[in-house]
Amino acid sequence: MIALFDLDGTLTDPKAGITRSVQYALERLGRPVPDAGALTWMIGPPLVSGFTELLGGAEEVPDAVRFYRERYGDVGLFENEVYAGIPALLRSLEEKGVRLHVATSKLQVFAQRILEHFDLSRFFAGIYGSEPDNRNADKRDLIRHILDRERFDPAGAVMIGDRKHDVIGAAANGIATIGVSWGYGFREELRQAGAACLADDPQGLEAAILRLTGSTPRPAATA
Template sequence: MDTVFFDLDGTLTDPKIGITGSIQYALGKLGLPVPTQDELTWCIGPPLRASFVALLGGEKDADRGVELYRERFGTIGLFENTLYDGIIATLDTLHATGRRLFVATSKPHVFADRIVDHFGLRKYFTRVFGSELDGTRVDKSDLLRYALDETSTDPARAIMIGDRKHDIIGAANNGIPAIGVLYGYGGREELTSAGARHLVASPAEIPGYID
């Protein structure tokens, strides 16, 4: 595989505090009960608006929830985030082989770009692909289709690495094999059911499965 697409949240970085804290902020502003951060980890990975629809029990106030979330996330939450242990060594290894590395995240690229720069990851990635603030390409299938077109990539020569079913299914819908990471937020059953070709327990295992 000469092209590697990495998910961001739950794959390159652990965004738990920033994402769940910003959801708590939005729910509080809406005057609704606020779950604990641990109770909100299922929201890490899926498209944000869909998570608010589920949290609110319908479409009503979902857009306002996203707006309030971004109010906090855009200034505080995106930096409440840490790199996973071993991810830099993995990126060093893959980058040294001459492979093209890309980020492919449902997160809006205006936030994803800032996170990539904050952690000094820009040197590894040819480009960061994310959604638009209006929801365009928030679906992983649409995002990866766009990324393949933009990079003139043969899907048979690419691989997707992610921690949630959305990554695996989005890759499969574009003919891209996928590796599921168990150190993120999806879990073995979710990733296996979605069709992950391989599962890895740590970033250090990723290069071996790509080779």
């Protein structure tokens, strides 16, 4: 039984750190700086694709990414908080024999630091993320990489995330996805992407994980 967890919007709420770092990058570029609430859509997609859309082209994206990481790697990654119920969920899944991994488009080194800071890294057998050269930023590539490294059966695994990118990446590798409603995606976004089901709280998520990984059947999460 394998569960792959997205990080941003699934395990932790990164809104302050990500939006402030995007604002910092835009300021350094001399671009207009929107309010934080207008930038939450940047939470989830790979950073390069997000900045490409935000800036209306690719020319300034390398500088934008560099400026973003300049601030995020210093203070932004800790402007973050763990969602209520997540530590208890991870502990319960671990006790039930579910092997846990993180699969995030965020830089792997940032993901490792965040999870260690919040004392969550101890629950995960592997923490996988992207590389500075943008390798594995696309969830399809990242999950393929995890399968190559971990050699588990996709049929006995499930992805958990809050955006369509999680669903698409998992489906490309034969893995079902549970969408969580507390993150930065929309229920319809997750449904249209093909999520197997949605969970509205960690208790419902645990039931869905155990059901989809073939453990003892429990009540399904909210459809």
